[in-house]
Amino acid sequence: MDVFSALQTAVSGMKAQGFSLENISGNIANSQTTGFKRVDTSFVDLVAEQSPSRQVSGSVRANSVLTNSIQGNIIATEIPTNIALNGPGFFAVQAGAGSINGQTAFTPGNLYTRRGDFKQDNEGYLRNGGGAYLTGTSLDPATGLATGEGPIQISTLPVLGKPTSTIEYSTSLPQTPAAKLTGAVFSADSKTPIILDGTGQTGTVAAGDASTLINGSHEGPILQLYSSSGQPVTVNTRWAKVQDATAQVGETAAKPAVWNLYYANSSTAGQTSSQWTNAGTAFQFDTTGKLTSPATNSISIPNITVNNVALGNITMSYGAGGLTTTNGNTITPNYFRQDGFTSGTLKGISVSESGEVVGSYTNGNTIALARINVVQFANPDGLKADSSGNYRQTLDSGVPLTGLNGTTIEGQNIEQSNTDIASEFSKMIVTQQAYSANTKVISTAQDMMSSLINIIR
Numbered sequence: 001m002d003v004f005s006a007l008q009t010a011v012s013g014m015k016a017q018g019f020s021l022e023n024i025s026g027n028i029a030n031s032q033t034t035g036f037k038r039v040d041t042s043f044v045d046l047v048a049e050q051s052p053s054r055q056v057s058g059s060v061r062a063n064s065v066l067t068n069s070i071q072g073n074i075i076a077t078e079i080p081t082n083i084a085l086n087g088p089g090f091f092a093v094q095a096g097a098g099s100i101n102g103q104t105a106f107t108p109g110n111l112y113t114r115r116g117d118f119k120q121d122n123e124g125y126l127r128n129g130g131g132a133y134l135t136g137t138s139l140d141p142a143t144g145l146a147t148g149e150g151p152i153q154i155s156t157l158p159v160l161g162k163p164t165s166t167i168e169y170s171t172s173l174p175q176t177p178a179a180k181l182t183g184a185v186f187s188a189d190s191k192t193p194i195i196l197d198g199t200g201q202t203g204t205v206a207a208g209d210a211s212t213l214i215n216g217s218h219e220g221p222i223l224q225l226y227s228s229s230g231q232p233v234t235v236n237t238r239w240a241k242v243q244d245a246t247a248q249v250g251e252t253a254a255k256p257a258v259w260n261l262y263y264a265n266s267s268t269a270g271q272t273s274s275q276w277t278n279a280g281t282a283f284q285f286d287t288t289g290k291l292t293s294p295a296t297n298s299i300s301i302p303n304i305t306v307n308n309v310a311l312g313n314i315t316m317s318y319g320a321g322g323l324t325t326t327n328g329n330t331i332t333p334n335y336f337r338q339d340g341f342t343s344g345t346l347k348g349i350s351v352s353e354s355g356e357v358v359g360s361y362t363n364g365n366t367i368a369l370a371r372i373n374v375v376q377f378a379n380p381d382g383l384k385a386d387s388s389g390n391y392r393q394t395l396d397s398g399v400p401l402t403g404l405n406g407t408t409i410e411g412q413n414i415e416q417s418n419t420d421i422a423s424e425f426s427k428m429i430v431t432q433q434a435y436s437a438n439t440k441v442i443s444t445a446q447d448m449m450s451s452l453i454n455i456i457r
Contacts, residue, residue, distance in 0.1 A: 003445050003448050003449055003452075004445075005058070007441075007442060007445045008059065009058060009059045009060075010438045010441035011442070012046075012060050013059070013434070013435075013437075013438035014439065014442075015062075016060045016062035017431050017435040020041040020043075020427070020431045021431050021432075021435070023039045023040065023041050023064060024041075024424050024427055024431060027419045028419065030419060031417050031419040031421055032417065034117045034129060034389070034415065034416065035072070035389050035414070035415050035417070036115075036389060036418070037066060037070065037417075038070075038417070038419045038420075039064050039065065039066060039067070040065040041062050041063070041064060041065065043060050043061070044061045044062075044063060045058075045059075045060055046059045046060065068381050068391065069380045069381055071085075071087075071415065072415045072416040072418035072419075074413050074416070075413060075414060077413060077414055079117075079119060079412065080348065080350040080411065080412050081119055081120060081357075082116060082118060082412055082413060082414050083116040083118060083409055083410065084116050084409075084414050085408075085415065086408045086409070086410050087404075087406055088380065088405075088406075089374050089375060089376045089405070089407045090112035090114060090374070090375055090376070090380070090391065090400075091112065091114070091115075091116060091374060092110045092111075092112060092134075092135045092136075092400070093110065093112070093128070093133055093134055094106045094111065094132065094133050094151055095107045095111060095131070095133070104123060104133075106150070110135065110400075111392060112377075112393070113132055113389050113391065114389070115130050115132070115389040115390075115415075116415060117414050124153045124154040124155060124156065125152065126151075126152050126154070128389075130390065131388055132388065132390055134372060135150055135152065135372075136371050136372045138153070138370050139369055139370055139371065142160060142162055144367075152357060152370045152372070154357065154369055155369075159343060159344055159345075159346075159359075159361055159363075159365075161227075161229060161340075161342045161363075162226065162340050162341050163226055163227055163228040163312070164225040164226045164311065164340030165312075165315065165339060165340070166314070166315045166316075166317055167223065167316045167336070167337075169322070169336050169337075170319065170321075170334040170335045171322075171331055171332060171333045171334055172324050172325065172332040172334065173239060173324070173325045174325065174327075174328045174330055174331060175245075175328070176329050177218060177330075178218070178329040178330065179217060179218060180244075181242050183216070185205045185206075185212050185276075186205070186206060187203045187204055187205065187206060188206035188208070188275075194278050195240075195242045195260055195278070196242065196260050196282035197242055197243045197258050197282060198256075198293070200242075200282070203277070204277045204278075205277070206275065207272075207274060207275050210271065210274060210275070213240065213276055214238065214271055217240035217241075218239045218240070218330070218331050219236075219239075219331070220237030220239045220261065221333060222234060222236055222237070223235040223338065224338070225304075225306075225311055225338060226311075227309050228312070230341070230342040231309060231342070232342055233306050233309050234267040235267065235306050235311075236264040236267060236274075237261060237263045238276065240262065241257065241258070242259070242282075243257060243258035244257060245257035245286070254287060256285055256292060256293070257284065257285045257286075257287075258283065258285075259325075260278055260281075260282065262277060262279065263276065263301075264306070266307055267307055268307060277304075279301045280301065281294060283323060289324045290324065291323045291324065297319050297320055298315050298317035298319075299316050300313055300315050300316075301314050301316055341364075341365045342363045343363065344361035344362040344364070345361060345362050347360050347362055350411055350412070351409060351411035351412075352409070353408055353409055354404075355371055355374060355404065356368040356370070357369050357371075357372065373402065374402070374404055375400035375401060375403075376401045376405055376407070377399075379396055379397050380397065381397075382394055383397045384397075
């Protein structure tokens with residue numbers, strides 16, 4: 001390598017260190033940019049001569065090294081729609097492409113970002129500080145079924161009421177209740193006994209027999225159910241034991257304990273003034289307290305009408321082991337939930353750990369409105385950086401794999417830049433010294449050339 005080659009090598013070194021300084025300056029400039037991933041610099045030597053005995057460095061080349069797989073700090077915010085990914089992965093987003101007929105249009109294809117400072121804009125879209133629109137699966141508030149894929153748009157329209165169709169209920173009934181229905185109660189028209197011991201009849205108890213029923217039963221859950229129009233209806237219930245689990249004279253086996261469930265046909269009249277309807281099922285228990293009949297985990301209560309409001313057929317689901325009898329003389333309620341609700345308007349949205357955009361409504365319900373698209377790549381550092389904190393898929397990155405796959409979503413949080421200012425300052429000092437060293441090489445080479453020229457004077 002001659003003096004001129006040394007000059008060229010020093011120049012390549014200056015260019016490489018300048019390139020490094022460019023990356024360092026970009027990292028420092030974006031140290032407060034949400035979700036920014038710093039760009040490191042790697043240096044590669046270029047060998048000018050290949051002979052082992054004459055192999056010397058020719059020049060140097062600087063390459064950018066992405067750090068997409070290195071997570072920044074996660075900090076809490078006051079905005080419910082801000083979200084951060086704790087673990088690998090990216091939000092799938094789309095860029096806006098202007099407006100068509102007053103509605104935002106979007107460019108085809110997805111971009112990917114870690115920038116999660118999403119807020120709802122005036123059209124209901126979730127857009128981050130870089131202008132990217134969060135994509136996902138939109139859900140029907142009433143049914144929970146998917147309605148489409150693409151940028152998530154939250155509707156501010158009121159959600160319609162949903163009638164109650166299923167009650168989930170579990171309880172423990174006493175084996176020796178303080179009150180027991182020892183005498184039959186009757187319907188007003190036919191005087192038919194309205195109790196079920198496995199062979200009896202079902203029907204509505206006359207108001208005149210209501211006192212007998214109340215005195216011989218225990219208060220069940222007070223249910224808040226909803227009609228087809230979303231009207232709330234309060235339903236009072238009573239549990240009555242109509243048969244003990246004891247052997248009768250001449251019988252070799254004990255009969256099962258039998259309980260009946262009744263509901264009041266009016267929530268406004270007093271319990272002793274209201275008619276009561278048997279739910280139509282004899283709940284039979286063995287001596288260990290296990291439910292033996294019905295064998296299913298749910299029953300259907302037909303044609304429920306309360307306060308002259310028809311609620312229709314409602315399924316009561318108690319699951320395996322949801323109804324039992326235990327020692328004691330009082331009812332121990334365990335669990336109750338029903339699937340109906342009245343109409344309501346949206347008052348706020350948030351993001352759950354599972355990636356659902358959840359709406360809070362004035363009727364007290366929280367309803368999943370969308371599912372966020374989160375993807376992962378086999379080589380996230382192979383993504384191509386785009387503007388505004390977005391990345392594009394490349395051959396090196398591989399195809400996006402949909403799903404959290406161990407990553408958790410932190411609602412009301414954002415991910416900070418992974419730039420470490422102290423580290424960048426250290427690298428800047430090293431870069432400056434290396435640049436100065438290369439200029440010394442040029443100065444030395446210049447002195448040598450001057451000495452060579454002076455030989456012929």
